[in-house]
Amino acid sequence: MKRRTVVRSVAFASLGLSAGCFGGISSNPGGSILVRNDDDTSHQITVKLTDDSETEFEREVELNASESVEYSDAFGGGTYGVTVNVDGEESRNDDLNVGSCGAIELHVTVTSGGAIEILQSHCD
Structure with missing residues:
Protein backbone atom coordinates (compact mmCIF):
# COMPACT_ATOMS: atom_id res chain seq x y z
CA MET A 1 0.00 0.00 0.00
CA LYS A 2 2.79 2.45 0.86
CA ARG A 3 4.56 1.62 -2.41
CA ARG A 4 1.49 2.70 -4.45
CA THR A 5 1.31 5.97 -2.56
CA VAL A 6 4.99 6.68 -3.25
CA VAL A 7 4.65 5.79 -6.96
CA ARG A 8 1.55 7.96 -7.28
CA SER A 9 3.31 10.88 -5.54
CA VAL A 10 6.35 10.60 -7.84
CA ALA A 11 4.10 10.49 -10.91
CA PHE A 12 2.22 13.64 -9.90
CA ALA A 13 5.46 15.43 -8.96
CA SER A 14 6.96 14.57 -12.36
CA LEU A 15 3.87 15.88 -14.12
CA GLY A 16 4.05 19.11 -12.14
CA LEU A 17 7.74 19.65 -12.92
CA SER A 18 7.22 19.14 -16.64
CA ALA A 19 4.06 21.26 -16.91
CA GLY A 20 5.90 24.26 -18.38
CA CYS A 21 7.37 22.15 -21.18
CA PHE A 22 4.13 21.53 -23.06
CA GLY A 23 2.73 24.13 -25.47
CA GLY A 24 -0.82 23.92 -24.16
CA ILE A 25 0.18 24.98 -20.66
CA SER A 26 1.15 28.61 -20.12
CA SER A 27 4.47 29.29 -18.48
CA ASN A 28 5.20 31.97 -15.92
CA PRO A 29 6.27 35.40 -17.12
CA GLY A 30 9.93 35.68 -17.97
CA GLY A 31 10.02 37.28 -21.40
CA SER A 32 11.36 40.80 -21.66
CA ILE A 33 10.68 43.70 -24.00
CA LEU A 34 13.42 46.13 -25.02
CA VAL A 35 12.19 49.38 -26.58
CA ARG A 36 14.84 51.53 -28.31
CA ASN A 37 14.75 54.85 -30.08
CA ASP A 38 17.60 54.94 -32.62
CA ASP A 39 16.13 58.01 -34.33
CA ASP A 40 17.61 61.48 -33.81
CA THR A 41 14.34 62.88 -32.38
CA SER A 42 12.23 61.88 -29.39
CA HIS A 43 9.20 59.63 -29.90
CA GLN A 44 6.22 58.45 -27.89
CA ILE A 45 6.13 54.66 -28.33
CA THR A 46 3.29 52.33 -27.35
CA VAL A 47 3.83 48.56 -27.25
CA LYS A 48 0.85 46.25 -26.80
CA LEU A 49 0.78 42.43 -26.61
CA THR A 50 -2.55 40.63 -26.95
CA ASP A 51 -3.49 37.00 -26.46
CA ASP A 52 -6.90 36.02 -27.87
CA SER A 53 -8.07 39.66 -27.79
CA GLU A 54 -7.00 40.12 -24.15
CA THR A 55 -4.27 42.64 -23.43
CA GLU A 56 -1.35 40.86 -21.74
CA PHE A 57 1.04 43.83 -21.75
CA GLU A 58 0.74 47.50 -22.68
CA ARG A 59 3.15 50.36 -22.04
CA GLU A 60 3.54 53.84 -23.42
CA VAL A 61 6.91 55.54 -23.09
CA GLU A 62 8.53 58.77 -24.30
CA LEU A 63 12.11 58.11 -25.40
CA ASN A 64 14.65 60.73 -26.44
CA ALA A 65 17.14 60.02 -29.24
CA SER A 66 19.30 56.96 -28.50
CA GLU A 67 17.37 56.07 -25.32
CA SER A 68 15.99 52.65 -24.45
CA VAL A 69 13.94 50.99 -21.73
CA GLU A 70 13.53 47.33 -20.82
CA TYR A 71 10.49 45.67 -19.26
CA SER A 72 11.29 42.31 -17.66
CA ASP A 73 8.74 39.57 -16.89
CA ALA A 74 6.41 41.12 -19.46
CA PHE A 75 4.98 37.88 -20.89
CA GLY A 76 5.12 34.10 -20.58
CA GLY A 77 4.86 31.28 -23.09
CA GLY A 78 2.31 31.37 -25.89
CA THR A 79 1.55 33.34 -29.03
CA TYR A 80 0.84 37.06 -28.94
CA GLY A 81 -0.17 39.77 -31.34
CA VAL A 82 2.22 42.72 -31.15
CA THR A 83 1.12 46.26 -31.97
CA VAL A 84 3.57 49.17 -31.91
CA ASN A 85 2.50 52.79 -32.34
CA VAL A 86 4.89 55.71 -32.68
CA ASP A 87 3.65 59.23 -31.94
CA GLY A 88 0.06 58.02 -32.28
CA GLU A 89 0.42 57.73 -36.07
CA GLU A 90 2.93 55.17 -37.33
CA SER A 91 1.80 51.63 -36.53
CA ARG A 92 3.11 48.13 -37.08
CA ASN A 93 1.59 44.73 -36.25
CA ASP A 94 3.46 41.46 -35.91
CA ASP A 95 3.29 38.10 -34.12
CA LEU A 96 5.37 36.96 -31.17
CA ASN A 97 5.63 33.16 -31.09
CA THR A 109 13.23 49.72 -32.32
CA VAL A 110 12.36 53.02 -33.90
CA THR A 111 15.10 53.29 -36.54
CA SER A 112 16.57 56.48 -37.97
CA GLY A 113 13.84 57.99 -40.11
CA GLY A 114 11.10 56.75 -37.75
CA ALA A 115 10.54 53.23 -39.14
CA ILE A 116 9.48 50.49 -36.69
CA GLU A 117 11.49 47.27 -36.39
CA ILE A 118 10.23 44.28 -34.38
CA LEU A 119 12.54 41.33 -33.67
CA GLN A 120 12.43 38.42 -31.24
CA SER A 121 15.13 36.21 -29.79
CA HIS A 122 14.85 32.41 -29.68
CA CYS A 123 15.23 29.83 -26.92
CA ASP A 124 18.67 28.29 -26.60
Whole structure:
Protein backbone atom coordinates (compact mmCIF):
# COMPACT_ATOMS: atom_id res chain seq x y z
CA MET A 1 0.00 0.00 0.00
CA LYS A 2 2.79 2.45 0.86
CA ARG A 3 4.56 1.62 -2.41
CA ARG A 4 1.49 2.70 -4.45
CA THR A 5 1.31 5.97 -2.56
CA VAL A 6 4.99 6.68 -3.25
CA VAL A 7 4.65 5.79 -6.96
CA ARG A 8 1.55 7.96 -7.28
CA SER A 9 3.31 10.88 -5.54
CA VAL A 10 6.35 10.60 -7.84
CA ALA A 11 4.10 10.49 -10.91
CA PHE A 12 2.22 13.64 -9.90
CA ALA A 13 5.46 15.43 -8.96
CA SER A 14 6.96 14.57 -12.36
CA LEU A 15 3.87 15.88 -14.12
CA GLY A 16 4.05 19.11 -12.14
CA LEU A 17 7.74 19.65 -12.92
CA SER A 18 7.22 19.14 -16.64
CA ALA A 19 4.06 21.26 -16.91
CA GLY A 20 5.90 24.26 -18.38
CA CYS A 21 7.37 22.15 -21.18
CA PHE A 22 4.13 21.53 -23.06
CA GLY A 23 2.73 24.13 -25.47
CA GLY A 24 -0.82 23.92 -24.16
CA ILE A 25 0.18 24.98 -20.66
CA SER A 26 1.15 28.61 -20.12
CA SER A 27 4.47 29.29 -18.48
CA ASN A 28 5.20 31.97 -15.92
CA PRO A 29 6.27 35.40 -17.12
CA GLY A 30 9.93 35.68 -17.97
CA GLY A 31 10.02 37.28 -21.40
CA SER A 32 11.36 40.80 -21.66
CA ILE A 33 10.68 43.70 -24.00
CA LEU A 34 13.42 46.13 -25.02
CA VAL A 35 12.19 49.38 -26.58
CA ARG A 36 14.84 51.53 -28.31
CA ASN A 37 14.75 54.85 -30.08
CA ASP A 38 17.60 54.94 -32.62
CA ASP A 39 16.13 58.01 -34.33
CA ASP A 40 17.61 61.48 -33.81
CA THR A 41 14.34 62.88 -32.38
CA SER A 42 12.23 61.88 -29.39
CA HIS A 43 9.20 59.63 -29.90
CA GLN A 44 6.22 58.45 -27.89
CA ILE A 45 6.13 54.66 -28.33
CA THR A 46 3.29 52.33 -27.35
CA VAL A 47 3.83 48.56 -27.25
CA LYS A 48 0.85 46.25 -26.80
CA LEU A 49 0.78 42.43 -26.61
CA THR A 50 -2.55 40.63 -26.95
CA ASP A 51 -3.49 37.00 -26.46
CA ASP A 52 -6.90 36.02 -27.87
CA SER A 53 -8.07 39.66 -27.79
CA GLU A 54 -7.00 40.12 -24.15
CA THR A 55 -4.27 42.64 -23.43
CA GLU A 56 -1.35 40.86 -21.74
CA PHE A 57 1.04 43.83 -21.75
CA GLU A 58 0.74 47.50 -22.68
CA ARG A 59 3.15 50.36 -22.04
CA GLU A 60 3.54 53.84 -23.42
CA VAL A 61 6.91 55.54 -23.09
CA GLU A 62 8.53 58.77 -24.30
CA LEU A 63 12.11 58.11 -25.40
CA ASN A 64 14.65 60.73 -26.44
CA ALA A 65 17.14 60.02 -29.24
CA SER A 66 19.30 56.96 -28.50
CA GLU A 67 17.37 56.07 -25.32
CA SER A 68 15.99 52.65 -24.45
CA VAL A 69 13.94 50.99 -21.73
CA GLU A 70 13.53 47.33 -20.82
CA TYR A 71 10.49 45.67 -19.26
CA SER A 72 11.29 42.31 -17.66
CA ASP A 73 8.74 39.57 -16.89
CA ALA A 74 6.41 41.12 -19.46
CA PHE A 75 4.98 37.88 -20.89
CA GLY A 76 5.12 34.10 -20.58
CA GLY A 77 4.86 31.28 -23.09
CA GLY A 78 2.31 31.37 -25.89
CA THR A 79 1.55 33.34 -29.03
CA TYR A 80 0.84 37.06 -28.94
CA GLY A 81 -0.17 39.77 -31.34
CA VAL A 82 2.22 42.72 -31.15
CA THR A 83 1.12 46.26 -31.97
CA VAL A 84 3.57 49.17 -31.91
CA ASN A 85 2.50 52.79 -32.34
CA VAL A 86 4.89 55.71 -32.68
CA ASP A 87 3.65 59.23 -31.94
CA GLY A 88 0.06 58.02 -32.28
CA GLU A 89 0.42 57.73 -36.07
CA GLU A 90 2.93 55.17 -37.33
CA SER A 91 1.80 51.63 -36.53
CA ARG A 92 3.11 48.13 -37.08
CA ASN A 93 1.59 44.73 -36.25
CA ASP A 94 3.46 41.46 -35.91
CA ASP A 95 3.29 38.10 -34.12
CA LEU A 96 5.37 36.96 -31.17
CA ASN A 97 5.63 33.16 -31.09
CA VAL A 98 7.10 32.17 -27.75
CA GLY A 99 5.88 28.59 -27.48
CA SER A 100 6.56 27.22 -24.01
CA CYS A 101 9.79 29.21 -23.53
CA GLY A 102 9.02 32.35 -21.56
CA ALA A 103 12.61 33.67 -21.58
CA ILE A 104 12.30 35.31 -25.00
CA GLU A 105 13.34 38.90 -25.70
CA LEU A 106 11.17 41.12 -27.89
CA HIS A 107 13.10 44.02 -29.41
CA VAL A 108 11.13 47.05 -30.61
CA THR A 109 13.23 49.72 -32.32
CA VAL A 110 12.36 53.02 -33.90
CA THR A 111 15.10 53.29 -36.54
CA SER A 112 16.57 56.48 -37.97
CA GLY A 113 13.84 57.99 -40.11
CA GLY A 114 11.10 56.75 -37.75
CA ALA A 115 10.54 53.23 -39.14
CA ILE A 116 9.48 50.49 -36.69
CA GLU A 117 11.49 47.27 -36.39
CA ILE A 118 10.23 44.28 -34.38
CA LEU A 119 12.54 41.33 -33.67
CA GLN A 120 12.43 38.42 -31.24
CA SER A 121 15.13 36.21 -29.79
CA HIS A 122 14.85 32.41 -29.68
CA CYS A 123 15.23 29.83 -26.92
CA ASP A 124 18.67 28.29 -26.60
